[in-house]
Amino acid sequence: MNAWPGGSDGDLHGEGGRHDRGRSGGGRGGRGRPRDDRGRRAGRGPAGRDARETRRREQPVLDSAREAARDTLRAVRERDAYANLVLPRLLRERRITGRDAAFATELAYGACRALGLLDAVIEACAGRPLARVDPPVVDALRVGVYQLLRTRVAPHAAVSTTVDMVVADGGRGAGGFANAVLRRAAEKTDQQWIAQLxxxxxxxxxxxxxxxxxxxxxxxxxxxxxxxxxxxxxxxxxxxDNVSPRVHLVARPGAISAEELALVTGGEEGLYSPYAVYLDGGDPGELDPVREGLAAVQDEGSQLVARAATLAPVDGPDGGRWLDLCAGPGGKAALLGAIADIDGAHVDAVEPAEHRAALVRSAVDGLPVTVHAVDGCDSGLAPGYDRVLVDAPCTGLGALRRRPEARWRKSPEDVTGLTRLQRELLGAAAELVRPGGVIVYSTCSPHLAETAGIVMDAQRRHGLTALDARTLVPAAMPGLGDGPFVQLWPHRHGTDGMFLAALRK
Ligand SMILES: C[S@@+](CC[C@H](N)C(=O)[O-])C[C@H]1O[C@@H](n2cnc3c(N)ncnc32)[C@H](O)[C@@H]1O
Incomplete structure (x- = not known):
């Protein structure tokens, strides 16, 4: 198909290759009228406007939503930025709102996720490895190919707006190259490209x-x-992982019930955690119960992990000495602290990174929790805890849906370094828990090396006994397998992919 009617084929070597909006004398599509943000044709304006439009067409027409998406991809590539921190800032600074903001978000996050497909298509169309394409051109091409393959934007609009961005950034030669790549990409649907590649x-x-x-x-x-x-x-x-998760709130026990929170926020009570409320949209930070500290944003799976640490059966009476060995930024420490407040227990919360320890302090304000900015492997705390939660640093492979670019940043080598730390932290927990006390070990990753591998190794080395963790989550939860460990999954449970094991000393 001809993605850009009347357009030149450009130059796949990035030389020459003017794109043809000027040549047709009629603007994009050769029909004499410019397109709006989505490539729709604008109506004719009053006298004098046509002349202004002709002058304007000689310059690339830039499009704020697409530019914001392109600039987000650039920040992710150049400075390892997080897309979901960069984009909201750009939207605010550039006053992009409403449908344009939603469009920019779809393009930026969608392109970050689909990077593997987009890059394979760009390479196939360019006939050269991506490493031999100017990186800023790659950023724009990713936004353009994403529109062609994954949105309902008209192909000619996806091509012309992308070429405009490339021309404004890198000149007409680069624009011709981009035009040629995009027109080739537009010759097939995403399913055809996927089948081919x-x-x-x-x-x-x-x-x-x-x-x-x-x-x-x-x-x-x-x-x-x-x-x-x-x-x-x-x-x-x-x-x-390709779908943004619903926001989950936790109703702080003793402060508000999930039922009340759902009523006040217009949300829906969670399926599994007795504290969970699901929201469909809006800024949770604006909600009164969140501003007043009665509720907070927390994935339902994380709520279940913290709750399990309070439910696991200890031998003998629970003396109320609880420990959260990896507490930052404090989500689970706050839930543990709220339950400890009801049960008459006290929580020590360990977090070595000072700025994260400060976040824990703020999350547990008013609760019976003491924060220690020390290394969990060598905390100096006195042994004898009834309950220890080890919510270990991990690859986060269970939460890829939360950070659009995360999957492309991680590598198998990350696993090796983390498993060493996870083993050490669980060993430290085994020293700190009293005989008959329980350790709950969790990760936000289903990777077996970080989950069952670490736990089974600790059982052998420290003489710990695995309890059936399935009994620590609601019986209604489907797909919990044969135990004794629990692996939650976004596709099964709508939670992050939390792993949970309970061990008794
Ligand atoms: C998965 S996060 C914990 C999340 C937390 N439990 C929550 O619910 O908010 C792991 C935390 O362990 C911390 N950490 C890293 N190395 C540590 C160590 N040696 N001892 C204790 N904590 C450590 C990290 O800084 C990070 O804050």
Whole structure:
């Protein structure tokens, strides 16, 4: 198809290759009228406007939503920025609101997630590796190809607006190159490109699923390993990372019930955690119960982990000495603290990073929690705890849906360094818990090396006994497998992919 009617083929080597809005004398589409942000044709204006438009057409017409998306991708690439921190700031600074803000968000986050497919298509169309394309041009092409393959934006609008951005940034030669790449990309649908570029499902089924659902193959393999006999759910597990999660609130026990919180916020009570409320939109920071400290944003899976740490059966009476060994930024410490307040217990919360320890202090304000800015592997705290929560630093593979670019940043090498720390922290917990006391070990990752591997190693080395963690979450939860550990999944439970094990000394 001709994505940009009347357009030149450009130059795949990035030389010359003027794109043709000027040549047609009629603007984009050669029909004499410019398009709006989505490529729709604008109505004719009063006398004098046509002349102004002709003059304007000689300059690239920039589009604030697409530029914000392109600039977000640039910040992610150049300075390892988080897309979901950069984009809201750009939208605020540039006063982009309403539908334009929603469009920019879809483009920026969607392109970050789909990077594997977008880059493979760009390489196929450019006939050269991405490393040999000017990086700022790549940023714009990612936004353009995303529109062509994953949105309902008219192809000619996706092409022309992207070429405009490239010309404004890199000149007409770069614009011609971008035009040619985009027109080739527009010749096929996303499904056709996926069919053409996916590794063979027969010889590499996991890599094929990874490509289809925009994940690095090693992450898809880690999910498949963790799903084990349910590896047939791999596609669903990967696809769940491509959807932004609903906001979950936690109703602080003793301060407000989930039922009251749902009524006040217009939310819906959670399916599993007795403290959870789901919100459909809006800024949770604006809600009165959140501003007043009665509720906070917290994934339902995290709520279940903190709750499990308070429920796991200890041998003998619970003396009320509880420990959160990896507390920053304080979500679980706050829930533990609220339950401790009701149960007459006290929580020590450990977080070595001073700025994160400060976040814990603020989260637990008014609760029976003492924050210690020390290393959990060598905390200096006196042993004898009844309950210890080790919510260990991990790869975060269970929360990829929260950070659009995260999956492309992580590497298998990250796992090695983290498992060493996880082993040490669980060893420290085994020293600090009293005989008969319990440790709850959790990660926001389903990677077996970080989950069952660490726990089984600790059982052997420290003589800990695994309890059936399935009894510590609501019986209504489906798909908990054979135990004794619990692995939550976004596609099954709507929570982050939290892992949870309970061990008694
Ligand atoms: C997964 S996060 C914990 C999240 C927290 N439990 C919550 O719910 O808000 C892991 C935390 O462990 C901290 N951490 C890293 N190294 C540590 C260590 N040696 N000892 C204790 N905590 C550590 C990290 O700074 C991070 O804040």
């Amino acid at each position: 996916t590794p063979s499902p027969d010889s590499a089924p996991v890599a094929a699923s990874a490509f289809r659902h925009f994940h690095p193959a090693w992450i898809a393999q880690a999910f498949a390993d963790a799903l084990g006999p349910d590896a047939g759910e791999l596609d669903a597990a990967l696809e769940a």
